[in-house]
Amino acid sequence: MPFRFNYIATILEENVSRLTRATIRDVAHAAGVSVGSASRALNGGRNVSARVIEEVAQAAKQLGYQPDFLARSLRTRSSGMVGCLVSDIANPLYAEIVQAAEGRLREAGCLLVVASTGNDPKREQDAVAEFRGRRLDGVLVAPGSDTNEKSWRALAEAGTAVVILDRDPPSSDDGPFPSVLVDxxxxxxxxxxxxxxxxxxxxxxxxxxxxxxxxxxxxxxxxxxxxxxxxxxxxxxxxxxxxxxxxxxxxxxxxxxxxxxxxxxxxxxxxxxxxxxxxxxxxxxxxxxxxxxxxxxxxxxxxxxxxxxxxxxWSLEDVGRAAAELLLQRLKGDGTTAPPRALLPVDLVLRESCAPPTRT
Amino acid sequence: MPFRFNYIATILEENVSRLTRATIRDVAHAAGVSVGSASRALNGGRNVSARVIEEVAQAAKQLGYQPDFLARSLRTRSSGMVGCLVSDIANPLYAEIVQAAEGRLREAGCLLVVASTGNDPKREQDAVAEFRGRRLDGVLVAPGSDTNEKSWRALAEAGTAVVILDRDPPSSDDGPFPSVLVDxxxxxxxxxxxxxxxxxxxxxxxxxxxxxxxxxxxxxxxxxxxxxxxxxxxxxxxxxxxxxxxxxxxxxxxxxxxxxxxxxxxxxxxxxxxxxxxxxxxxxxxxxxxxxxxxxxxxxxxxxxxxxxxxxxWSLEDVGRAAAELLLQRLKGDGTTAPPRALLPVDLVLRESCAPPTRT
DNA sequence: GATGGATTTGGAAACGTTTCCAATTCCTCT
DNA sequence: AGAGGAATTGGAAACGTTTCCAAATCCATC
Missing domain, CATH: 3.40.50.2300 (Response regulator)
Structure with a gap:
């Protein structure tokens, strides 16, 4: 089918000259199907014939098509991004948690955006607002202070999934969040x-x-x-x-x-x-x-x-991974179940620095 | 003007019942202006009368309007996000850089998304592709290996601004990237x-x-x-x-x-x-x-x-900040100037662990 | 008071997806 | 062969912005 190849060539040429990427519309056109079908073919392939899937996949490959997550997010109202809010990312305590959480989230196709608050409640609230504006799907957060009501309220009102890292929310607040706690x-x-x-x-x-x-x-x-x-x-x-x-x-x-x-x-x-x-x-x-x-x-x-x-x-890696897991679970699930709570163990590693006291 | 307040009340009620946020359309309607004017009024206020700015600001405030960055990004083709790609975020070396970079980027209204590669070139390239798909505005990257041609090529083709952290690109490659180097x-x-x-x-x-x-x-x-x-x-x-x-x-x-x-x-x-x-x-x-x-x-x-x-x-903080600075500069500027190169000093901190050798 | 330019405004067209809906095609069964 | 239902398809409407363009308004000048 020379027509298709010509078409692909045309699009490629246009893209090169305009420095613009191929869109799903290009793919659909090249494959000779409608945009809707192309979209269906590219995602999961629900309700599409095998032939269309094949054609679309081929066209997509030839054009080097890469879907635009922004557009997709706008439509689906889910950004595929998760925020992590801690006082100081450079603190090894948090750095390892971030590392582990990122690993688990990546498996699920999520990006992790980080922000440090320097223990400033104001910045904490700002960041939550920023996350909200960016439509982040969820937040892992270790508030700098357990007691700052405002921060907790901001989280409650953020309207995203929240997982708390090793902090206790003020007990009275409406429906405590899922949390990962260390024992x-x-x-x-x-x-x-x-x-x-x-x-x-x-x-x-x-x-x-x-x-x-x-x-x-x-x-x-x-x-x-x-x-x-x-x-x-x-x-x-x-x-x-x-x-x-x-x-x-x-x-x-x-x-x-x-x-x-x-x-x-x-x-x-x-x-x-x-x-x-x-x-x-x-x-x-x-x-x-x-x-x-x-x-x-x-x-x-x-x-x-x-x-x-x-x-x-205790395993910071476990904390990070558990937090990511809880969040993902929350994102998939209906969120109606009681907020889960993971309690991670602490071990005593015996080395050489302890001995019975000498009588003096 | 009771009409407006009624209208606002209506929108608020709708929002509460539908759990949906106010859009710029709501704001425009409430302020009695067109969507275009509302947008102009909210951003900078170029070509809008003071009266409209005032009205819109008030309506926005009353509705608790928060712009949707996703939609904005889609339209403006700039996501306001920057990626950071290192082998291991938990490594204090990188953690501090990330921390500092995040600080500077936040000032500029950018979010920082992180990914660690574990020194796996495959993951490096995947991450770059992912960033590209998400239309990140730029990337700070410390490739796990100087010599992996493929990774460098992926970066060159990513089509975003790139700043290299303390690595040397293979000399021959097309136009080396801006970089922050430590002496x-x-x-x-x-x-x-x-x-x-x-x-x-x-x-x-x-x-x-x-x-x-x-x-x-x-x-x-x-x-x-x-x-x-x-x-x-x-x-x-x-x-x-x-x-x-x-x-x-x-x-x-x-x-x-x-x-x-x-x-x-x-x-x-x-x-x-x-x-x-x-x-x-x-x-x-x-x-x-x-x-x-x-x-x-x-x-x-x-x-x-x-x-x-x-x-x-040497100051990791400076590395992070300089990298962010270079990237922001690159994002603002036309990018036609020669890629800048920051060289940061290394100090010898004298303590107690050195002495002349004893003759033995 | 008409003329012209500058400023402000409304309406609509993007941006690139997904998803809804109706129309079409394809089977299978009578 | 025709009817009926399931599967597939195309077209269009969203998602929430920004920005373009043409229309409308303003203001000073002739």
Missing amino acids: HRGGAVAATRYLLGLGHRRIALLTPGARMRPGRERIAGFRQAFADAGRSLDGALVCPQESSMDFAYSAALAVLEAPARPTAVIALGTRILAGTLRAARTLGLSIPEDLSVVSVGDTDIAAVHTPAITALR | HRGGAVAATRYLLGLGHRRIALLTPGARMRPGRERIAGFRQAFADAGRSLDGALVCPQESSMDFAYSAALAVLEAPARPTAVIALGTRILAGTLRAARTLGLSIPEDLSVVSVGDTDIAAVHTPAITALR
């Missing part, structure tokens, strides 16, 4: 119980604060482990603090210089761990003889340090 | 010269290989510093190697156990640094007395280690 409480219990089991009684929990779910849960777990063991907890040993490096150092120093110095420390986060290790060195405390250390979060530093630091570990 | 060579020269100046003669360069620009440039800088000093370079001291943690450890071990063991090591990357430090510990070599160490890349480990490790540092 920080269980982890803290395990770590504390372990130290108690080694014989430690004065244990310091160095935490950047209880503003958000992870911190809250860890503190709760810490207390719970003491309660379970029938031991009373010296409240002063929970030390909420800022997490800047220098501050962590001086705070750790203060704790370790106290008259009844703790014999074990649970350090939350990279910075606090680093500050603690440095403080221990400054004071000439050797680990684990003079001081046992557990890191919450298994970072490079914990793994590489000498001695290697016992750490609580 | 790894200069950094390597500085580090090597510094060690030579301290009196070191046997210096090992532990590198994950020369497959990509950063490695190549560092090796070149290393050689150059020797040449500049009029010293001959023992070729064996350049040790290309895989960068898995265990492998890095055993490789470092092998180097440090060699008969004429090097008195200084330049370690490229987190893993190799960690492996080197561990190997030194294993062999009972103390730093810096028995072994001087320079880290290429200023990571947590380098900064926190005891002794703190002297490191080559």
